[in-house]
Amino acid sequence: MPKLSLGKVFSAIIEEVAYTELDEKTLKRHADAFVLRLVEAGVALEVAEALVADLSGRISGKKLGRFADKRKALLDELRALIRDVFLSAGSVDLDGLVKRGVAGKGFFSILFLGPNGHGKTTTVAKLAYRFRKQGYRVAIAAADTFRAGSIEQVSQWASRAGAEVVSLGYNADPAAVAYEAVKKGEKGDFQVVLIDTAGRMHTKKNLMDEMKKIARVASPDFKVFVGDALVGNDAVEQAKTFFSEVGFDGSILTKFDADIRGGAALSVVYVTKKPLLYVGTGQGIEDLKEFNVEEYLGMLFE
Structure with a gap:
């Protein structure tokens, strides 16, 4: 299954922040670049800004164990964020x-x-x-x-x-x-x-x-x-x-x-x-x- 370019953007974002201190200041420094990448992947500007803000809120100051896989933890948070967008819209049979x-x-x-x-x-x-x-x-x-x-x-x-x-x-x-x-x-x-x-x-x-x-x-x-x-x-x-x-x-x-x-x-x-x-x-x-x-x-x- 080929990965969509939006997924590649998400992966790149995680790679950039996975090995930094997950504090608000660090995430804010990357925010504009992340938004631009999402827009280039077909995400509407207002949605890109909201997603980056939501993701920052989820991972800012996140406490992980000493031997935890930070990259996997962040990907899990991002996956959960995207899933929540669709689940919050409900479903129709x-x-x-x-x-x-x-x-x-x-x-x-x-x-x-x-x-x-x-x-x-x-x-x-x-x-x-x-x-x-x-x-x-x-x-x-x-x-x-x-x-x-x-x-x-x-x-x-x-x-x-x-x-x-x-x-x-x-x-x-x-x-x-x-x-x-x-x-x-x-x-x-x-x-x-x-x-x-x-x-x-x-x-x-x-x-x-x-x-x-x-x-x-x-x-x-x-x-x-x-x-x-x-x-x-x-x-x-x-x-x-x-x-x-x-x-x-x-x-x-x-x-x-x-x-x-x-x-x-x-x-x-x-x-x-x-x-x-x-x-x-x-x-x-x-x-x-x-x-x-x-x-x-x-x-x-x-």
Whole structure:
């Protein structure tokens, strides 16, 4: 298992402080350099500063036995710190939520939101395929109604996933498309309704207002932010804005298989305090896996 560059940064930090006196003054002297290294590994600046401060608090003045392996002790503290970031965000069993939703009211709806070009439609199709394999009747709401070819793209992916498409055509009100799909779920036509929306830049207020309207009209059972692991710091700013403007219950990061740095996952979870549900591991319909914090730690430290 190749070590992510973020893990190499962590190891380098430990090597630098393992053989010094672990006092606040020494750690403070190294802090700025440590923050810079973390940022270079794809960690958002505010997260890097917080992590260095948290780590300093954990190891400052740490008392170790005369023959203790200081390097191992510090790595254990760092591993525990990273694990705590993910554990504090909680966890979500989306399969379980869908199962209970279908058993209770007959259907479950999920709204997907995020920037353009980050693989949202592909991710929706992968989840549609996952739920179809579980035996559910699945629909994808084609609520990206202004981008050329968007409905055809959804239709192609839906066909591969074995899902149906709910569409009102191009230039239709995206909120109306989402509402129509949810109504079909309420009538029993579908058990899982996945609402694919247009990608939008987090800095465009009118587009964020439209996203809020879709969420208000569709009243989904669950909302998912889809981000790109490769954009690093930008993913964090995007996640923060979508979370504050619309809100969401968890995240999915695409292109996780191509992310050699590893900082985006840690950063998005740190700033939103919401769990990372799945990661994209390729372009195939099955290339979506549940995020596992222990596997992630293994990629960082082993």
